[in-house]
Amino acid sequence: MRPYAGLGTMVRLALRRDRVLIPLWAVILPAVVASSVAATVDLYPDLAGRRRAALAAGASPAARFMYGPVHDPSSLGGLATWKMGTLGAVFIAFLAMTVVRRHTRTDEEMGRLELVTAGLLGKRATLTAGVTVSIAAVLLTSLLASIGNAAVGLPLSGSLAFGATWAVVGIFFTAVSALVAQLTQSSRACAGVVSAVIGVSFAMRGVGDVSEQGWGRALSWLSPIGWPVEVRAYAGDRWWVLLVPLLLAPLVLVAAFAFQDRRDLGEGIIPTRPGPARATDLLSTPWGLAWRLQRSMLAGWAAGVVFLGLVLGSIVRNVDAMVTPETRVFLEKLGGTGSLVDVFLSVEFAFAAMAVSCYAIAAVLRLSSEETSGHAEVVLATATARRSWYASHVVIALIGSALLLALMGAAAGLTLGVQTGDVPGTVRSLVAAGLVQAPAAWVVGGLAAALFGAARRLGTMAWAVLVVFLLLGEFGELFSLPETVMRLSPFAHSPRAPAEAITTVPVLVLLAVALALVASGAALLRRRDVA
């Protein structure tokens, strides 16, 4: 049979299934960029104001870690798209992963692929269809971003370069996702591995952009999320940088197809091995089962935050040396009274709280996938009460979130403490700084739990709410939103430790909200149909 037979049908099927997902991303991402550009123009009408803002933004190491440097302080486009250049690249990478995974490994795991491959379908048709649809989604989003930016008044050439950076990141991660989908056996593992690649790329770029020169600088160039920053859209438009991902992506795709050609349907690259004939004592309660199902995801995240913590702790001391005396005065005015190191760390912990919220949502929504797959029915037909089943996953998600934040603090405290000579003290203070962020993550996890309790399909809405919280935090000030709206986000309430003192009232309020959400989820779940 021809390897691509049925490709057209598979592409149409994928488009039909993604008819909401893709247009939503393709409209929202460019809309966020264009509207933040418009808001920047309103906020800084004259060149002098823009220069001041750009210099301040580019000088803060914490901001450079998150978004990259501002290459040309006099460029309006550079300042206006500064945050969304990097954040957008991350979002695009996740879009590519979502689309490719849905139509390849997830379908295969669910047995749906077997249904269609048994028809007149070539061996390569499904993977090609997933890749094609993902690239189409990426190109559409990027093109709309270019058009949007040009439409709100930015130079055309820079706008095209900006869109192109998103496009190549999307294409590169389409290829990476296609490859990983061949290697991992479960859709969940595929998401975990690709997310880890995105996370590590982001961190490498962060370190590279904080380091002015030397080995650290090279990390930026090794990171797929670093390439868009190096293109310098609106500040020189270095088009040739795009060649790096454009040359690498086909190589990764070739590898993906080579692996696919050599494996059986349903298998990963490592074949399934037999396991124990009897269950251990762990698998005797719903808690033991939930732990068994959740532990590998928690372990993956733990490795990620420890890595991030170690990196942050080791680079944070360089931050002090980098900054000129004038910027220091300016920054301390902006970021409170703490030292620069503390300001940097508190920004990173706030960022970690949002990342860990993703873990919290994913861990809570394991309930949802257990219900969809029919596993919940098996458990709930035993003497397991609904509330125990619910609690087993939710409690692991909440304790896991706190653990991840504490681990990141401990890891950062370790590498920073070695440099300052006070390991126990630094570890203690940074573990506290991490833990104080946990209640905000718990609110997000609790929200996912409450939504799931109300109805299974509502659970995924928690992701949308998290994106709104994130946008409020990133762009709320730019849009001069009222204080009350900005404070809807739980992250706005967390104390900015270690730069600021840890205050108990906001933490307790967040804690109470989280508990109320978790409890209402349990009450709602008791009232609805399951399975």
Place this chain on the structure above:
Amino acid sequence: MSTVIETRGLRKTFGTTVALDSLDLTVDEGEVHGFLGPNGAGKSTTIRVLLGLLRADDGSARVLGVDPWADAAQLHRRIAYVPGDVALWPNLTGGEVIDLISRLRGGLNERRRADLLQRLDLDPTMKCRAYSKGNRQKVALVAALSSDAPLLLLDEPTAGLDPLMDQVFRDTLRELRAEGRTVLLSSHILSEVENLSDHVTIIRAGRAVQTGALSDMRHLSRTVVDAQVSSPAGISEELAVVPGLEDLLVEGGRVRCSVDPLGLNDTLAVLGRHGLTSLVSRPPSLEDLFLRLYRGEQERAPVAQAQP
């Protein structure tokens, strides 16, 4: 003898779809109760309501004396369940899943577990991801059949089993019945339940259309005859007077009819006189039954006219 399952006027809708429409179901202690109906009739929905997984919109359900919606977890200690579509955790082995389900329910009969694994020829060290549909079914069956639960709810348990394994299942079910357990056995194939069940309830479109002891249901013991004769002249007239013979259709040398046990001997005699060359006889399918039940509900005449 006490009642183990009793539902009255059970109603369940999903959006605009009516899944159960005033369903009455009574299952007595110690019986194997066949729960028959075509796909989509509401069998699985009923079982899920009996398990307290779904909440009925109207009507009442009592299982082992309690309301399943109010008291699900406690009730489940006394129920073993095999879902219609067995979904298992891909990264656990079959053996682990059997132990897990049993422990969550509250224990299992070790001897029977080992015995069933061997008789069903199931490898418990395989990951569930690698099992076929039939093997996943076996995992759920071993977990349910090796329990000491007094009530078993089996939702199309033999779908996906090969005939050899089907026989093992039947033997085990007879053992359980001898122990006095109660079984609700759903199926869309009549012949699957008729050898095992004492009582049957037939449902269609969410409603019980017939219930009772199998021996009381004469239409279930009918035989559908499909024969070929060499000299068909006059056979229609001769067969028309055979008592208990219906649905007669003669096309050239081909004769089809359904006949109850009283008329079977006469039917075969008539066929023999006309030079029988081939004969297929089978029990009526569920579809045949529904056809007859419908005819009972409506007028007989218009349907009869449609016959040649």
